[in-house]
Amino acid sequence: xxxxxQNPRHLVRRRGQEARLRCSPMKGHSHVYWYRxxxxxxxxxxxxxxxxxxxxxxxxxxxxxSAEFPKEGPSxxxxxxxxxxxxxxxxxxxxxxxxxxxxxxxQGTRLTVV
Amino acid sequence: xxxVKQNSPSLSVQEGRISILNCDYTNxxxxxxxxxxxxxxxxxxxxxxxSSIKDKNEDGRFTVFLNKSAKHLSLHIVPSQPGDSAVYFCxxxxxxxxxxxxxxxxxxxxxx
Numbered sequence: 703x704x705x706x707x708q709n710p711r712h713l714v715r716r717r718g719q720e721a722r723l724r725c726s727p728m729k730g731h732s733h734v735y736w737y738r739x740x741x742x743x744x745x746x747x748x749x750x751x752x753x754x755x756x757x758x759x760x761x762x763x764x765x766x767x768s769a770e771f772p773k774e775g776p777s778x779x780x781x782x783x784x785x786x787x788x789x790x791x792x793x794x795x796x797x798x799x800x801x802x803x804x805x806x807x808x809q810g811t812r813l814t815v816v
Numbered sequence: 817x818x819x820v821k822q823n824s825p826s827l828s829v830q831e832g833r834i835s836i837l838n839c840d841y842t843n844x845x846x847x848x849x850x851x852x853x854x855x856x857x858x859x860x861x862x863x864x865x866x867s868s869i870k871d872k873n874e875d876g877r878f879t880v881f882l883n884k885s886a887k888h889l890s891l892h893i894v895p896s897q898p899g900d901s902a903v904y905f906c907x908x909x910x911x912x913x914x915x916x917x918x919x920x921x922x923x924x925x926x927x928x
Contacts, residue, residue: 706859708859735914745905757914758913758915793860804850806862807852807859
């Protein structure tokens with residue numbers, strides 16, 4: 703049973719370009735979470751999705767960031783017109799159900815904006 | 817507003833001894849707590865969890881203690897092994913909210 707798969711592992715974008723980060727949850731998991739880790743900080747929640755639904759996007763910046771989890775295919779975190787401050791490690795996690803359950807994390811995508 | 821705090825950024829422990837990592841929280845709605853371990857350039861790995869109806873949970877070398885009145889939890893690792901060297905994150909959820917709120921982490925170094 704493969705774990706949470708994120709790709710790419712490393713992504714370099716110039717300022718103003720778009721970044722697309724992909725996350726395939728563990729088999730059987732229908733809940734996906736995105737977190738961001740800035741240097742020397744903990745992980746900060748961004749968005750929680752179930753298939754075709756955004757459940758909680760309270761941690762998403764109001765502009766330039768969007769996320770989706772379509773019926774088929776991976777979850778996508780999209781950052782438009784990237785700026786240097788978007789440089790961070792982005793982690794995806796999945797869980798099989800709501801409620802008290804551990805979330806399993808992918809290896810992350812390290813985004814560098816130059 | 818840091819709702820989950822890990823006040824020790826780093827900790828060094830001799831191999832074979834006990835490692836104790838601490839975590840404090842401020843949000844009384846939190847009712848589920850987890851510890852994750854993270855190696856550089858990898859994602860966090862789940863270690864152990866505890867719900868607020870318990871005050872202790874044990875899994876092998878790892879034990880988590882929860883003191884609700886003090887809003888404090890701790891992770892005990894005994895005996896500590898070199899492979900335990902990593903950054904440890906405390907996380908919490910609750911109040912009908914599924915998201916995890918993480919602390920800033922404690923870097924544990926096990927000295928051979």
